[in-house]
Every structure is written in C-alpha cells, then in structure tokens.
Amino acid sequence: MMKKLTLLAIAGLLAFSAQAQTTKGTLVLTGKLGYSQSKSKHDRDRNTPRSEFEQYNYTVSPSIGFLIKDNLEIGVRAHRYKLHHGDANYFENVKSNWENGENNKGVSVYARQYKYLTEKLALHGTLSSGISNQVITYASNTDGPYPYTSREERDAILVNGSLSPGITFFVSKKLGIQAGLGALTFNHSVTDSFREYTLYNTPPYELQRREDTIKRNVLQFDFSSMHLNFGLSYFIGQ
Incomplete structure (x- = not known):
C-alpha cells in the first residue's frame, strides 16, 4: 500500500490591521509541514523470496x-x-x-528581499546561514547458519549557507503562498562515526568496532524539481 500526504501549516491566525504585505514593521509567520509513508508486504506463501518494506519521513x-x-x-x-x-x-x-534512519534538527537566520511583478505576485531571494545536527544510523542482521550483525552511526555537525530563489503569491493582504526551487549551498561538516559488526567466518563471532572522524566541505548548485518546496506565510501588520 502506498500513500503520500503533504500538509502545509499556517502559524498565526489573528490579525489586527489591513496594512500591505511587505511594508516596514510587518511580522511574518511561516510554517512548513510534510509527511510521507509507504509500505509493502508480500504473501509469504506465494512469493519466494519474500520481502517486506516500510518507510516514513516528516519535516517540520x-x-x-x-x-x-x-x-x-x-x-x-x-x-x-x-x-x-x-x-x-x-x-x-x-x-x-x-534498517536506516536519519534525524536532523537545527536553526538558521535569513534575509529575504521581495521584488513585485504584480500586486499579488513577487519574486524573492533568500540568503540564509545556520547550524544543524544530523544523526544517521544503519543496522542489519542475518540469522541462519552464518549469522551476521552490523550497526553504524554517523553523528555530524553541519554549518551551512545558501542562496535560493522563490516566488510568493499573495492570496490576500495577510496570506501568501510561497514556492522555492533549489539553492546554491555551501556545507561544512564534521562527522564522527563508528561501525560495529561480527565476522561469521571467525568464531566465536566477536564484535568488531571501527571509529573515524571526517571533515568535509561541499558546494552544491541544484535547482531541479526534486527540491521544489511550498510554504504558507502570514503577514501581521502594525
């Protein structure tokens, strides 16, 4: 069974002025929320080999x-x-x-410049910089006459900067629908990782462990449709 659900959240539901959207002194609240899930299960009596699959992810x-x-x-x-x-x-x-998993959380600051094409439609460019923590885990095991176990974890601190274009359509003086497409990004990361595993060909199957630290700088230029994202912004004027 496959299902995918994308939700957009609005932060702030009260307004007390009819001031224009992007004038000085306006407060802007924006929310993005996404969720997807997929699952499959094969009939164990009819399919050989048999397999099961499940995946979910969410973004706030x-x-x-x-x-x-x-x-x-x-x-x-x-x-x-x-x-x-x-x-x-x-x-x-x-x-x-x-199994594999990822947890990523962080905070960033940004500056955004709007350029109106019409009264309701504006281009915008966003320059941002932030820091985040990313933890990625992998685990696998096999039973039977030759058992094998492996577990790996990567814990990274990422410092990044990005420049991204976008467009905002103002449904009203208070509500805007935003779309962004990719970005020019620079990431600096320091990753501490370890791997634990057993060697089934060397009884008594003692647990082995390896550790390392990797520093990496990545410059990425990607404006493909795979990175299209949407959000809702609420503008509260003075």
Missing part, C-alpha cells in the same frame, strides 16, 4: 521574520526532519533485516 519547519524596511525581511527558522526505512527478506528459512 516554522520561522518568524520581521520587515526591517519595505520588502526586506530578516528572521530565524528552526527545522526538524526524521526518516525511517526498514526492509525484511525471507529466503530458505533465513531472515535478513535492514
């Missing part, structure tokens, strides 16, 4: 901004992302499990 990203001058917004954003993926395979009475 609220932000608050303030117009320090007409059409120029500065603000702060927080985010939380979680992913879980699991597979189980059965073949000749041997079961193999594989």
